[in-house]
Amino acid sequence: MAGELFGKKAQRWAARLAPLRLLLQSLEALVLLLFLALAALLPPKRASSFGAALAGWIGPHLAKHRHVERNLAFALPEGAPGEREAAALGSWRTLGAVLGEMPHLGRLADLERRPPAVELCTAKGAEDIPDRLARGEAFVFVTAHLGNWELLPRLLVQLGGKAAVIYTPQGNPLTDSLLQRLRRSPGIAFIGKQGGVRALLQAMRRGESLGLLVDLRSDEGEAIPFFGVPAMTSTAPARLALMAKAELVPVRVERLAPARFRVTVDRPIEPRDSVASAQARARDMTEQVNARFAAWIRLRPGDWLCTKRRFPKEITPPLAPDRGA
Template identity: 45%
Template sequence: MLLFWAMARLLPVEPASAMGRWFGRKVVSRLGDSRYMRANYRVAFPEAGEAEITRLIRKSWGNLWAVLAEFPHLGKICDRSSPDPRVEIENHAYLEELDRTGRAAVFFTAHMGNWEILGGLMPAMGRPLTVVYTPQSNPLVDAMVQYWRQRQGMKLVEKHGGIRILLRRLGSGESIGLLVDQRVDEGEHVPFFERSALTTTAPARLALRTRNDLVPVRVERVATARYRVIIHPPVSPPHEEMGTDKQALEMTRQVNGIFERWIREEPGEWLCLKRRWAKPGKELKEKRKKKRRAA
């Protein structure tokens, strides 16, 4: 991995990204563990044949390794002073409204396109952003990833145990960014592609508790190392009479629905390396176990 990053760093940004995509599609897709990716695609696209699923898996591996190759070049990709910016922004007016009001937002996105762009873009525009992250299993790889993130001005908070920090940041008018499309064992059962899937309700709860918007941000890859960032309208909170738990659950249903639409439009850019749904027959056991823990 470190050799790969060393090569990517020596190359200009476009050749580095292209090298990563080629390596992911042609090499890693054949050698890597794709069993969960295949299982996830089968659930999300039951009408797809095995050949089509294999094509999507190769494309997903290619996108992942393009993202990895772009890590050393995040500064160039997110640079807003360039006469030819690599990132175009749709609905920039929403960010300007936050600036005028001094309010914060709970931004969320999925593992699509290059999900690191959101965290690098906001500080590049002079907008502080705290990013919630999960440490990598390899300490050396984790150190490199955090180094490049911090170089872009991202403020990092580890996923477990960072709620108080996030509440303080939101309370002080600083926005946060989260990736929330993957399975969370302590999450709630929420429909996703018409199947129940354990999903975190933390983003909705943070938005409700601090009375800030819950805002979907889609990062689309439009060309090699070039992106479109779309800031969608905030997720609508239900009536307060429902109570916080039901409000958070309903907002999370909306979040999963948003992700479904994105994934259906660009399935090959969805990173789904980990199992998203329970194995057949285990879903009921998960629900019973969750009820026992809540009792």
């Protein structure tokens, strides 16, 4: 992130010089702290709108905007340039809104507030999952960077469950510490990505459901179709579900308005060939996860935060059709 705020040249120098790296990280953390402090003073809706407007203004001028545009070219191959541009702006606005809502996560996830900020739904085939969660059953929940994914661990606790969230610490430990402070809440454990399979299985044995964001590129994963393109995707959620004999449950978050959401617990994903090898079943289940994510993103592309490269460099994205021809 420091490279985005201060330029790639400064980032290269910071990689060599520890004092410069600390200075840039401190400045980045200070900017984030000031933003979060202001967001905390505002009501949730205004904080969300403020963050969306700010990120929507800054984001398109950053180098990472090329990743947003390229990812959306794969996601919306039939979209006109104007549709893709609107979706790209929406992606940055999603980032800003999520950051603006960070100080208000507890309030937004409180299902007993009237009116609630979250409309909680279950799809056909998933109606009993909230009751089973409250009885102590553990699941492997997967979601994408849609709407506001930060709400999900708190919602699991609101429903009577316990959550273990797998996360990758940010490169800047100062900003990572700020965000983790806002994420912490009773009933939620955070396990680093490198914590290992054993730690995750132990968490599930304690009745903790796992929460994973799996729409990002994973160089340790497999080339799984995503929007019809082979893209490196983690099969870990499916493998964990198979090892723990737990259900793999996708969850969709839709932003209805500033600080207002619909969260849908979708039907569990099962391997289409129950007698295939564990590797084949995990791959099949991951293909189904990617297909659901792709369908959700196509319906609301502006809800998808996609500022990191998702697809292989060597594959050329499709050109937007010329609607004026």
